Amino acid sequence: MHHRRIYYVVNGISIYRIIAAGMLVYLIIAKDINWFKWLLALSFFTDMIDGYMARKYKVTSIIGSRLDSIGDDMTVAAALVGLILLKTDFIIREKVLFIILLFLYAIQNGAALIKYHKTTAFHTYSAKAGALLQGVFLILVFFLSTPPMLLFYAGMLVTGINLIEETIMIILLKGWKSDVKGLFWMKD
Numbered sequence: 012m013h014h015r016r017i018y019y020v021v022n023g024i025s026i027y028r029i030i031a032a033g034m035l036v037y038l039i040i041a042k043d044i045n046w047f048k049w050l051l052a053l054s055f056f057t058d059m060i061d062g063y064m065a066r067k068y069k070v071t072s073i074i075g076s077r078l079d080s081i082g083d084d085m086t087v088a089a090a091l092v093g094l095i096l097l098k099t100d101f102i103i104r105e106k107v108l109f110i111i112l113l114f115l116y117a118i119q120n121g122a123a124l125i126k127y128h129k130t131t132a133f134h135t136y137s138a139k140a141g142a143l144l145q146g147v148f149l150i151l152v153f154f155l156s157t158p159p160m161l162l163f164y165a166g167m168l169v170t171g172i173n174l175i176e177e178t179i180m181i182i183l184l185k186g187w188k189s190d191v192k193g194l195f196w197m198k199d
Contacts, residue, residue: 014070018070027082028058031053035051039096054086055147073132073189076190111171112171115174127181131181131189148162183197184197
């Protein structure tokens, strides 16, 4: 019974992040920046918690992995809406890097949809490192007066490497798999 409760708690946290993403967009549109930045920080913090709990209590599942990936993408998307609406000059200044990452993201997701008819849920080490750097940057950019640029560039680099790695993994893996830690950990 304890195992089942933990499973529901972990997936509940992922579902919270999916719902919170909608609230984040609403808060940005309503120009409630204070609530936006704190809810964004909470969403990124809970992202670390659900993955840790799933592994610690061995309640990982394909649905949980998919919910976590959806929650990750929606949280980052909500933060990007905040960046676009609140930090427009920053977006314009760094537009080339954003376009490159968007292009790599489209290729990775397009390849997954063509090959597997669904998006991936690899949860690679490079994705985790990129998510950590992105999350810290996306929190700090709304709390600080100037964006932490070193953190931004590090996050962009690691995220780009991750998207390339995952695209290669899609090409090499015969079938859809979740929780593949990276190219060196692939079996197929």
